[in-house]
Structures are given as structure tokens and as C-alpha cells.
Amino acid sequence: MLRELKEYLKPKSVEEAWAIYRDPVKSPALFLTGGLSVAQREDQTTKTLVDLSGLLGESITETPAAYILDGGVRIADCIKKIDIPFLQEALQTVGSRQIRNMSTIAGTLGQRYSWSDTLTALLALDATVDGYNGSAVSLPLERYLKGRAPLLITKVKIPKRFHRGAFFKFSKVSYDIATLNLAVVFRIEREADPMENTVVQECRITCGARPGVAILLPRTSEAVQGKTFSAVRRDLLPIQSIAALESEVSSSAEVTAEYRQQLVRTYVERGLRRLIEK
Structure with missing residues (x-):
């Protein structure tokens, strides 16, 4: 109230x-x-x-390189109309069906909820936001989340360059807010034969509900990027250790920092294994 x-x-x-x-x-x-x-x-x-209803628009436009979402687009519409399986998987974890039918992209990003599954997924995909703060601005989602300055979000642009992705969420029940969430995405130019020689051209690993707002894990992502699938498999343990430290998790009323660190280790391993074994 x-x-x-x-x-x-x-x-x-x-x-x-x-x-x-x-x-x-x-x-x-x-x-x-x-x-x-x-x-x-x-x-x-x-x-x-x-x-703001009626001002932001509710359209999703597809170009060869990206999806462009008006601020009034609902999470449920993103699941139906955006053909990025990783994003569909992630958005299906957002609350209940009723919440997904009400929640808008502009509202979700504008609130910057620390537990947001949507923020973690969009950050992994390297989304950008357009908005208004006295003048029109456009900036990467990562910079927007770090800045904390108020912004009336009008559009979100989601690149289509990532070919593989995995999303994980830990919560008390499936429709509850996250205790921790984590996303892993790959860009691969071509699959090698044998598959183990395939090179990860670009990798982004993000973590949210730390309990802070979602962040990119750049060192962890760089530890994967440029490697073959076989090298990623070989280096899983050090990559997990980098992620556990870089995620900067802390304790909350629900769980300890140590428990969150273990979740990060587990989800990084599961995500990387899923993507290299597809």
C-alpha cells in the first residue's frame, strides 16, 4: 500500500x-x-x-542482428515472440503466469530488482537500453545497472549473436524470487569436427541475486573465451574457482555467502558442461 x-x-x-x-x-x-x-x-x-501506459508501445521488432522491444512489452510476450531458446528458458522462471502477464520490460529494468531473473538473462545477452532522463540516451545494460541513476526506459535491444545458453535459478519454490541465479552464453562461429575442437568465440557469464543486482563476471567469461570445448572441459575447476570469487556474493537472511559460492560453482560447471556437450 x-x-x-x-x-x-x-x-x-x-x-x-x-x-x-x-x-x-x-x-x-x-x-x-x-x-x-x-x-x-x-x-x-x-x-x-x-x-506510462500508452506511451511506451508494446511491439517487438526483429532485425537480422537483434530484437528491439518497446518498453511496454510484457514478459509473457517475450516468451512467445522472441526466438532465443535461452531467453525463453530464463523468462519462464519469472514468477507465476499472472506475474509474467503483468510485468513489462520497462518496469522490470526500471526497478533494478536484485533478484531479477530477467536482468541476469538480458545482461548475459549483452542487451542495451534506450531511455529518457531529460534527453534521449542509449547505453549498455551493464552500465545502466552499475550507474543506478534514474532512467525512463523506452526500448531494449537484444542481440542475436549468442548461439548457446543456459540459465539456472535457486529459489524456495519455482515461482519464488531467486536466492541466486546465473547465466552462461556462447557465441560460436562454426562447429568443428570433432566437436571437441569447436572454439568458443565469445562467452558471457552473469550472476544475480548475490544478493546484489546482476553483474557480468568478466574474468570468468575470459577464462572460457577463445578456448576449444576440450580445453573448457579440462579447465572446469579453475573456472569455477574464479567465478566463486568474482561473483562477490554475501550472506542474507535466507542463505550464507558460502552457500551462494557453492551454488555459483555448481551452476558454472553445469552450464559449461551443458553448452559443450550439446
């Missing part, structure tokens, strides 16, 4: 929405897209709801 809520406003443009959001008289304000964050929110500070 928003106990101090005073106004509900429906602006006619993104520029007007941002002006309302930044108006000190109406602050603190909250953007409303699918309504999920508002339905679950308990706070005593929010004074203004800024309804």
Missing part, C-alpha cells in the same frame, strides 16, 4: 512524464507500467503515480 499517495497522473508524452517525475513538489514519484510493482509495494513516501 502507498500510504502517502496523493496524485495519479497520466502524461501525454515521455518528456511530460519525466518532468513530473523530477518535480520536487510531486516527489517522490513512481512510474507505473504494468502495475506489478505498485501492487506489491509497501512504502510511506511515494506521493505521485505517473502512468
Whole structure:
């Protein structure tokens, strides 16, 4: 419940929405897209709801290199319309069917929830975000997550260059928020014969619900990139050790840091084995 809520406003443009959001008289304000964050929110500070419905669009456009999502696209629509099996697998773990039907891309990224399965998956795919913060901006999702500055997200671009991927989530029950999640994706230019000689041209490994927001594990990714499948198999143990340290996990009310580290080790091994044994 928003106990101090005073106004509900429906602006006619993104520029007007941002002006309302930044108006000190109406602050603190909250953007409303699918309504999920508002339905679950308990706070005593929010004074203004800024309804973005109708402003962001709900289309998914496919180009030869990427999918471009309007901010109003629902998670359920991403699963149906984006032909990236790894992403479909990851998004199927987001809450319940009702939550996936309500949750929007702009709302999910805008909230920057630390446990978000969507953020971990999109970060692995090297997504970029377009938005408005007084002027139009475009930046990598990784930089957006690190920056923490507010941004009204209007579009998300998802590259299609990664051919293999695996996503893992640990939670109390399947529809609950993650205690830890992890993604591994590969780009492979061609499969060798025998398969063990196939080279991983690009690798991205990401980890979320650490309990901090999702991050890229660059050293772990580099430990895989450029290697053949057989070399990755040989180096699984040191790669797991790098990931456990680089993930910078910590303890929470649910689990200890040591338990999260073990999850990282396990999921990195499972993910790499799955991708090199396909």
C-alpha cells in the first residue's frame, strides 16, 4: 500500500512524464507500467503515480542482428515472440503466469530488482537500453545497472549473436524470487569436427541475486573465451574457482555467502558442461 499517495497522473508524452517525475513538489514519484510493482509495494513516501501506459508501445521488432522491444512489452510476450531458446528458458522462471502477464520490460529494468531473473538473462545477452532522463540516451545494460541513476526506459535491444545458453535459478519454490541465479552464453562461429575442437568465440557469464543486482563476471567469461570445448572441459575447476570469487556474493537472511559460492560453482560447471556437450 502507498500510504502517502496523493496524485495519479497520466502524461501525454515521455518528456511530460519525466518532468513530473523530477518535480520536487510531486516527489517522490513512481512510474507505473504494468502495475506489478505498485501492487506489491509497501512504502510511506511515494506521493505521485505517473502512468506510462500508452506511451511506451508494446511491439517487438526483429532485425537480422537483434530484437528491439518497446518498453511496454510484457514478459509473457517475450516468451512467445522472441526466438532465443535461452531467453525463453530464463523468462519462464519469472514468477507465476499472472506475474509474467503483468510485468513489462520497462518496469522490470526500471526497478533494478536484485533478484531479477530477467536482468541476469538480458545482461548475459549483452542487451542495451534506450531511455529518457531529460534527453534521449542509449547505453549498455551493464552500465545502466552499475550507474543506478534514474532512467525512463523506452526500448531494449537484444542481440542475436549468442548461439548457446543456459540459465539456472535457486529459489524456495519455482515461482519464488531467486536466492541466486546465473547465466552462461556462447557465441560460436562454426562447429568443428570433432566437436571437441569447436572454439568458443565469445562467452558471457552473469550472476544475480548475490544478493546484489546482476553483474557480468568478466574474468570468468575470459577464462572460457577463445578456448576449444576440450580445453573448457579440462579447465572446469579453475573456472569455477574464479567465478566463486568474482561473483562477490554475501550472506542474507535466507542463505550464507558460502552457500551462494557453492551454488555459483555448481551452476558454472553445469552450464559449461551443458553448452559443450550439446
